[in-house]
Structures are given as structure tokens and as C-alpha cells.
Amino acid sequence: MTDWEKQVEEQRLKREERLKEQKASVLKLWGELKIKEVHFVFSCGGDSMNDTSIEVYNSNDELLDCEIVTDIENYFDDVVYDNVNFYVNSDGHYMGEDGKVIITLDEDDEDEFMYYKESEEEWCEHTPFTEKINLTDEEVEFIEKYVSDINGNMSEGDININYKVDFIQTDELVALEEKLLEKVKNFFYDYEPDLDNMSDWHTMEIQDETLNKETKTIDIEMSFEHYVYKSA
Numbered sequence: 001m002t003d004w005e006k007q008v009e010e011q012r013l014k015r016e017e018r019l020k021e022q023k024a025s026v027l028k029l030w031g032e033l034k035i036k037e038v039h040f041v042f043s044c045g046g047d048s049m050n051d052t053s054i055e056v057y058n059s060n061d062e063l064l065d066c067e068i069v070t071d072i073e074n075y076f077d078d079v080v081y082d083n084v085n086f087y088v089n090s091d092g093h094y095m096g097e098d099g100k101v102i103i104t105l106d107e108d109d110e111d112e113f114m115y116y117k118e119s120e121e122e123w124c125e126h127t128p129f130t131e132k133i134n135l136t137d138e139e140v141e142f143i144e145k146y147v148s149d150i151n152g153n154m155s156e157g158d159i160n161i162n163y164k165v166d167f168i169q170t171d172e173l174v175a176l177e178e179k180l181l182e183k184v185k186n187f188f189y190d191y192e193p194d195l196d197n198m199s200d201w202h203t204m205e206i207q208d209e210t211l212n213k214e215t216k217t218i219d220i221e222m223s224f225e226h227y228v229y230k231s232a
Contacts, residue, residue: 022075034059038103040080044088045096083115095122119232132217150206159185197227
């Protein structure tokens with residue numbers, strides 16, 4: 001065993017002994033204060049534990065607020081992580097979880113505690129919608145001749161156009177393009193998807209191959225970011 005491994009083992013044994021003494025004290029207080037359960041309230045995500053708090057309730061479901069429960073709070077603030085898994089790592093899709101761990105005395109072994117986590121996970125979803133935009137004859141011709149695609153997002157407020165060929169932008173074509181982009185922007189900004197808990201990040205794209213000259217329409221593909229909450 002290396003010196004470093006010896007130090008780690010010594011620290012483990014010291015912690016084990018400390019927790020054993022704390023647990024005996026907590027078990028004694030549990031009976032004296034007629035404690036029913038302890039709640040470890042937490043919020044985690046963004047690759048870390050965030051806010052946490054501990055609530056101690058007696059058999060009358062009253063929240064105990066006195067200095068004597070400090071030992072109980074300190075004990076469970078330490079050992080809860082040995083008994084419960086918290087999913088703190090966010091990946092852009094999974095954001096985190098909020099909830100509480102309910103800690104009770106084991107009915108079959110009154111020297112042991114039971115840990116039950118109730119939580120709600122937060123997920124960031126992107127839901128697509130495809131609609132058709134009505135065009136004028138001039139807009140149909142402009143897109144057919146010059147436009148490869150149109151894209152943008154609501155957060156930054158930019159609607160961009162990419163061309164398929166080089167051409168001279170006359171005053172008339174500039175005015176036509178500005179009117180077309182304004183139409184697209186208004187459609188996108190005014191669109192109301194049936195979604196809850198939406199963020200400010202939404203994107204749109206129009207591809208020239210979806211142009212229908214007969215119906216004088218083109219597809220606009222939109223994606224709306226929103227948050228979904230699920231029981232863990």
C-alpha cells in the first residue's frame with residue numbers, strides 16, 4: 001500500500017467512526033423529538049449540486065426549527081450522498097432534477113434509515129413544425145431564380161438569405177427581397193405552437209426545393225425549444 005493509499009484509508013476510517021458517533025446521536029434525538037421524517041430538498045444540474053436544504057418534521061407533521069436539529073441536519077447532509085444518486089450532469093437535452101429525499105426510520109430495523117427520492121427531471125426539447133407560406137408571383141419567381149435557402153432564429157432576431165447564383169441586385173429586387181424576408185419573419189414570429197414552457201431559442205429554415213409554383217407556396221420548417229418536466 002502506498003503512502004497515498006494509506007492516507008485515503010485513514011481518512012475513510014476516521015469518517016466512518018465520526019458518522020457512527022453522529023448516527024447514534026441522531027437516533028437518540030429521533031426518539032426524543034418524536035421525528036417522523038427528514039426531507040433533503042435539492043436542485044441539481046449544470047454538472048453540479050445547486051441549492052439544498054434540510055427539513056425535519058415531527059409526528060404531528062410540524063417543521064422543527066430549533067438549534068437541536070442542527071446535528072440531524074449535519075449528519076444527513078453528509079450521508080445522503082452515500083445512499084442516493086443525484087444526476088447532476090447536463091448534456092443540453094437533460095438539464096437536471098429538482099425534488100426531495102424523504103428519510104425515515106426503517107420499521108424493521110430501527111437502527112437504520114430509509115431513503116426515498118421524489119424528483120422531477122427537466123428536459124430541453126426541440127419540437128418541429130412545418131407550415132406553408134403563401135407567395136406572390138414575383139416572390140415565386142425571385143425564389144426560383146435566386147434563392148437557395150432562408151434561415152434564422154428568434155433569439156438573435158436575424159433572418160438570412162443564401163443565394164444559388166450571382167446576380168445584380170437592382171432596387172426592385174432589393175425591395176422585393178426585403179418584403180419577402182419581412183413576410184417570413186412575421187410568419188415565424190407570430191406563429192403560436194401548442195407548447196408549454198417555451199424558451200427564447202427557436203429556429204426556422206426554408207429550402208428552395210419546397211417551392212410549389214402551382215399553389216404559390218413554400219414550406220417553412222420551424223423548431224421551437226421548450227422544457228418538459230418528467231417524474232424521475
